Amino acid sequence: MTTNIIKAQISDINILVDMHIRHIGDSFFSYLGKKFLRIIYAELIFSKYASTYVYINDGHIIGYISFILNKKLLFIKILFTKSFVILFSLNFISFLKCIFYFFSSIGYIIKKQYCKSELLFIAVNDDYKKNGIGSKLVDFAETIIKQNNIYKVQVSINDENIISQILIKNKKYIFYRIINFYGKKMNMYYKQL
Numbered sequence: 001m002t003t004n005i006i007k008a009q010i011s012d013i014n015i016l017v018d019m020h021i022r023h024i025g026d027s028f029f030s031y032l033g034k035k036f037l038r039i040i041y042a043e044l045i046f047s048k049y050a051s052t053y054v055y056i057n058d059g060h061i062i063g064y065i066s067f068i069l070n071k072k073l074l075f076i077k078i079l080f081t082k083s084f085v086i087l088f089s090l091n092f093i094s095f096l097k098c099i100f101y102f103f104s105s106i107g108y109i110i111k112k113q114y115c116k117s118e119l120l121f122i123a124v125n126d127d128y129k130k131n132g133i134g135s136k137l138v139d140f141a142e143t144i145i146k147q148n149n150i151y152k153v154q155v156s157i158n159d160e161n162i163i164s165q166i167l168i169k170n171k172k173y174i175f176y177r178i179i180n181f182y183g184k185k186m187n188m189y190y191k192q193l
C-alpha cells in the first residue's frame with residue numbers, strides 16, 4: 001500500500017470542494033453549490049459510514065477518492081442530523097433544483113441497488129493524470145472497504161464519462177444496470193472484492 005495516500009482531514013475540505021467543482025462539475029452535487037458540497041465532504045471525511053483519502057505529492061493534494069461503506073445508514077444520518085443545515089445552505093434556485101433532482105432520481109433511489117458500499121467521487125489534477133494515480137486510489141479504496149469486512153462494491157458513472165469507465169472496467173468491474181440519476185444516464189458497475 002503506497003504511503004502517498006492518507007486519510008483526508010477537516011483542513012482539506014476546501015481543497016476537495018474546489019477539486020470537485022473543477023473535475024466533477026457536471027454532477028448533481030456540484031449543481032447544489034459550494035456550501036452544500038462542504039457539508040457533504042465533511043460527512044465523507046468524518047462519518048463512520050464513509051471515507052475520503054487524498055493522494056499527496058510534495059506535500060500537496062493532487063488526487064482523492066471518496067467512498068461509502070453503508071449508503072442507507074449514511075443517508076439516514078444526513079437526513080436526521082443535517083437536513084436543516086443543508087436546507088439553509090441552498091439558495092432559492094438550488095432549493096428548486098434539489099426538489100427537481102429528487103423527483104428525477106426516484107428511479108435510482110427506489111430501484112434495487114447492487115450493494116450498500118459505493119465508490120462515490122474520484123479526481124486527479126490535470127498535470128498528474130495518466131500516471132496511474134486514479135488506479136492506485138481505486139485499489140486503496142477497495143482495500144479499506146475489505147478491511148471493513150465488506151466484499152461487494154458498486155460505482156455509478158455518467159454515460160459520457162469514458163475515462164472513468166475505462167478505469168473501472170480495467171479494475172474488473174462488471175456492468176450491472178443503467179440508472180437515471182438527476183436526469184442523466186448513469187452506468188452502474190459492481191465488483192466482488
Ligand SMILES: CC(C)(COP(=O)(O)OP(=O)(O)OC[C@H]1O[C@@H](n2cnc3c(N)ncnc32)[C@H](O)[C@@H]1OP(=O)(O)O)[C@@H](O)C(=O)NCCC(=O)NCCS
Binds near residue numbers: 124130
Ligand atoms: C478518472 C480519473 C480519476 C483517472 O485518473 P488517472 O490518474 O488519470 O487514472 P490512471 O492514470 O490510473 O488511468 C487509469 C486507466 O485509465 C486510462 N486512461 C486515463 N486517462 C485516459 C485518457 N485520457 N484516455 C484514455 N484512457 C485513459 C489509463 O490508460 C489507465 O488504463 P490502464 O489501467 O490500462 O493503464 C481522472 O481522469 C479524473 O480526475 N477525471 C475527472 C474526474 C472524474 O470524472 N471522476 C469520476 C466521476 S466521480
